[in-house]
Amino acid sequence: MRRSKVAFYGFIAPCFIAFTITVIIPFIFGIYYSFTDWNGIKSDVSFIGFSNYAEIFSDKGFGSSFLFTILFAVASVLLINIIGFTLAIIVTRKLKIQNVLRTVFFMPNLIGGLILGFIWQFIFVKVFAMIGDATGAKWMLGWLSTTETGFWGLVILMCWQMSGYIMIIYIAALQNIPTELIEASKIDGANFKARMKHIIFPLIRPGFTVCLFLTLSNAFKLYDQNLSLTGGAPRNSTQMLALNIYNTAFKFNKMGQAQAKAIIFFVVIALISLIQVYFSKKGEVEL
Amino acid sequence: MKANKVITGIIGSVLGLLFLAPFYIILTNSFKTKKELFMNTLSLPKGLNFDNYIKAWKELDFIKVFFNSFLITLISIVVIIVFASMAAWMIQRTNNKIANLILYMFIAAMLIPFQSVMLPLVRLMGNLHMLNIPGIIFMYLGFGSSLSIFLYHGFIKSIPRSLDEAATIDGCNSLQTYIYVIFPILKPISITVALLNMVWIWNDYLLPSLTINNEETHTIPLRIFYFFGQYTKQWHLALAGLTLSIIPVIIFYFFAQKQIIESVTAGSVKS
Numbered sequence: 088m089r090r091s092k093v094a095f096y097g098f099i100a101p102c103f104i105a106f107t108i109t110v111i112i113p114f115i116f117g118i119y120y121s122f123t124d125w126n127g128i129k130s131d132v133s134f135i136g137f138s139n140y141a142e143i144f145s146d147k148g149f150g151s152s153f154l155f156t157i158l159f160a161v162a163s164v165l166l167i168n169i170i171g172f173t174l175a176i177i178v179t180r181k182l183k184i185q186n187v188l189r190t191v192f193f194m195p196n197l198i199g200g201l202i203l204g205f206i207w208q209f210i211f212v213k214v215f216a217m218i219g220d221a222t223g224a225k226w227m228l229g230w231l232s233t234t235e236t237g238f239w240g241l242v243i244l245m246c247w248q249m250s251g252y253i254m255i256i257y258i259a260a261l262q263n264i265p266t267e268l269i270e271a272s273k274i275d276g277a278n279f280k281a282r283m284k285h286i287i288f289p290l291i292r293p294g295f296t297v298c299l300f301l302t303l304s305n306a307f308k309l310y311d312q313n314l315s316l317t318g319g320a321p322r323n324s325t326q327m328l329a330l331n332i333y334n335t336a337f338k339f340n341k342m343g344q345a346q347a348k349a350i351i352f353f354v355v356i357a358l359i360s361l362i363q364v365y366f367s368k369k370g371e372v373e374l
Numbered sequence: 375m376k377a378n379k380v381i382t383g384i385i386g387s388v389l390g391l392l393f394l395a396p397f398y399i400i401l402t403n404s405f406k407t408k409k410e411l412f413m414n415t416l417s418l419p420k421g422l423n424f425d426n427y428i429k430a431w432k433e434l435d436f437i438k439v440f441f442n443s444f445l446i447t448l449i450s451i452v453v454i455i456v457f458a459s460m461a462a463w464m465i466q467r468t469n470n471k472i473a474n475l476i477l478y479m480f481i482a483a484m485l486i487p488f489q490s491v492m493l494p495l496v497r498l499m500g501n502l503h504m505l506n507i508p509g510i511i512f513m514y515l516g517f518g519s520s521l522s523i524f525l526y527h528g529f530i531k532s533i534p535r536s537l538d539e540a541a542t543i544d545g546c547n548s549l550q551t552y553i554y555v556i557f558p559i560l561k562p563i564s565i566t567v568a569l570l571n572m573v574w575i576w577n578d579y580l581l582p583s584l585t586i587n588n589e590e591t592h593t594i595p596l597r598i599f600y601f602f603g604q605y606t607k608q609w610h611l612a613l614a615g616l617t618l619s620i621i622p623v624i625i626f627y628f629f630a631q632k633q634i635i636e637s638v639t640a641g642s643v644k645s
Contacts, residue, residue, distance in 0.1 A: 094548040098464035099476060101457040102519040108502075109516025110483050113494035120494055177386040180379060184386065190631055191390045194397075197623050197634070199577030201595045205602050205616055206400055209609055214399055214415045247393065252638065259639050301642060308487050311579050315599070332489050346493050353490040360485050 121347035126340045139347035148323060149348060152331040159238065159327065160306035163245045167302045168295075170246055171253030178254070179261050189258075192251035200248070204315025207244045211236070211316075237317040237325035244312055249305065253298045260294025261287070293367065300363035307356060328352055404613040411610050426614035433604075434597055434615055440622065443593040446507060446582075447575045450514035451568050454522050457515060458567065459560055462526030463552060467538065477527060480520045488517070488580065496584050505585045513585070514575055522567045525641065529563040530556075569630070569637040576623070594619050 121139055123132040143149050174192050178185040195203065211230035219227030230236040264287065272282050310329035313319070319326035319334070326334070332352060336345035403411055404426055405419035430436075465473045495513070499505055504512060533556070541551040579595040586596060598619050605611045627634065 091548075095464055095468055095473075098460045098548070098552070101453075102461040102480075102515065102523065103476065105457075105512050105516035106480065106483070106519045107516075108498070109495060109513045110486060110491060110520075111479075113491035113498060114483075114486055116494035116498070117491055174389065177382055177389070180382050182379065182383050182386060184383065184390075188386050188390050189635070190627075191393050193631075193635060194624070194627060195393065196638075197573055197577075197627055198620050199579065199595050201577075201579045202598060202616055202619055205598070205612065206396055209403070209613060210396060210399060213411075213609060217415045247396065251393075252642075255635055255639050256642055297642060308489070310489070311595075314579075315602070329487075329489050336493055342493055349490040349493065353486060356487045357485040 117346050118350060120343055121350045123343045125343040125346070127336070127342045128340060132343070135343070139344045140351075142344060143347055143351065148326070149331055151324065152326050152328050155238070155325065156307060156309075156327045159241060159309070160303055162238075163242050163249075163306050164299065164302045166242060166246050167249045167253055168298055170250040171298065172257050174250060174254040175257035175261055179258060189251075189254075192254055194251065195248045196252045198248075200309075200311030201315045203244060203248055204312045207240065207247075208316055211240050231317055232321060234321065234324040237320065240316055241309075241312065241325065244316055245306070245309070248312070249302060253302065256294050256298050256301075257291065260291040263294075264290045296363065296367045300359065300366075303363075304356060304359050307359065328355075400613050400617055404610065404617045406610055408608065408610050426610050427618065430601075430611050430614040430618055433611070434601055434618065435592075436618055438590070439592050439594050439597045442507075442591055443576060443595075446510055446514075446593060447572055450511045450518070450575050451571050453511060453515050454518045454571055455564050455567055458519055458522035459526050459557060459564065460552060461519070462523045463530055463556055464548075465523070466527050466530045467535070477523070480523050484520045484524075492580070492584060499585065505587065507591055510582065510585055513581060514571075517581075518571050518574075521641070522571065525563055525567055525570075526560065529560065533559055565633055566637040566640050569634050570641045573634075573638075 120132070122134055122136060123139075124135050125132040174188075178189050178192070182188070208231065215227045215230045219225065231240050268286055268290075269282065272286055277285070308329060309327055310333070313325070313327045313330050317325040319330055323334075328348075329352070332345050332348045335341050335348060399415070402417075402419055403415055405421075405423050407423065407425075410417075410420060465477050496505070499509055499513070502509075537555055537559075538551055541555045546554065577595060578593075579599065582593045582596045583599070586592060592600075598615060601615050602612055605615070
């Protein structure tokens with residue numbers, strides 16, 4: 088069956104044009120701008136070679152943002168996956184309230200990150216302080232005013248938002264396990280722990296890979312929640328990569344340098360995603 | 375076994391309450407006066423005092439920003455569904471070198487984070503005089519295309535070609551075949567694509583913040599950001615505003631939760 092070329096390009100054109108103008112052209116221009124002194128004010132930009140990149144390596148702010156982001160990613164990925172998996176186990180044990188629980192656990196995921204950050208700002212700053220004052224629990228005082236509490240604040244916020252999402256994926260993975268296998272293991276006398284180790288964990292590996300990298304790339308790209316919960320405070324010590332790029336561009340008008348950071352950011356995210364594809368294809372248990 | 379189930383039920387309920395606690399806290403505190411809130415953030419409000427809501431409603435210009443968000447989200451979704459399904463169908467059915475190259479381009483672009491293109495994008499869109507609502511919808515089509523085409527492409531693979539051929543024999547041209555034969559079959563995946571894009575576009579803050587300079591066209595997240603900056607020491611008003619902004623999402627969730635959860639599963643597992 089042959090179709091005319093007109094029909095082919097006509098059908099693809101709307102998406103292709105929008106995609107080219109919003110993604111491809113800016114991406115190519117972005118690589119070019121990262122080698123220029125573009126500052127967003129003067130209209131002509133000049134080529135300055137690798138100096139933006141060289142400057143980034145001596146930029147302590149970017150280095151500490153990078154480190155903060157990596158630490159945040161490690162902590163939040165671990166916790167979100169542990170909590171998400173636990174929730175999935177709880178709501179797949181045929182409880183009467185399991186549907187209500189699923190609804191509740193998933194709900195925060197639908198609310199925008201910006202709004203979530205403001206909600207938790209109130210909880211950490213006002214509610215925590217009140218409980219701390221009333222009970223004498225010193226650790227509940229002064230949240231978001233130090234780097235540590237800002238860090239854990241972000242982790243808690245992300246756990247609240249993403250655990251329910253990750254739970255949904257683990258539920259799908261758990262439901263793919265044939266019930267005969269579980270039944271057989273019960274007859275063979277395997278307890279809960281043994282079933283987890285020898286049947287459930289190996290068989291949910293595909294789901295686990297998806298969850299691991301979803302949370303990882305989300306953690307690296309975090310922006311809205313970072314902006315509204317801490318805004319980088321105190322003294323930019325809780326500023327993550329995306330916020331650092333934004334501030335470099337719009338607070339300091341160093342567009343060229345921000346763009347160079349954005350290219351490094353792209354390389355990091357792309358590497359994470361490609362490693363994911365590699366691991367998803369490799370080492371999954373076949374039934 | 376029975377005892378195990380009871381313990382799981384109790385742990386589940388405790389966790390459920392913990393997950394609900396933030397909603398409870400902002401809801402109860404949004405009804406308090408400034409003084410009440412200062413005294414105690416954990417007590418129930420003395421009464422249902424709607425003053426905060428009335429003030430927040432006015433200050434947010436809630437009807438207008440809600441309408442802006444609604445309009446941008448709705449039109450973007452319609453545009454994405456129509457154009458992404460058309461493109462995916464044509465790519466899948468043509469299946470030659472060029473078609474596959476285009477498909478891989480869309481898929482590979484999913485690796486590019488928004489921050490990596492935002493600065494040149496804003497400059498380019500400014501030069502094209504498209505920093506306005508039509509421009510935003512155009513950009514959502516551009517950014518939404520990749521995942522949407524990918525999902526549609528996977529679905530269309532399972533639709534037998536004989537359907538297209540039968541329509542051609544009956545005298546349909548490509549457009550008629552698409553409208554009368556293909557598009558109706560795509561309904562389940564269209565719902566998935568619609569919901570995934572809806573959650574993203576409705577909540578998106580960064581793109582509107584970079585492209586909308588006019589207060590008249592503020593979306594909900596954008597207005598909340600400015601509102602919050604203005605009332606940062608007045609939590610009673612800020613909380614009423616935040617509650618207002620999440621009510622539409624919660625209402626929608628209760629009506630469409632099954633489809634939303636299915637869509638999210640489909641979207642994440644496939645990508």
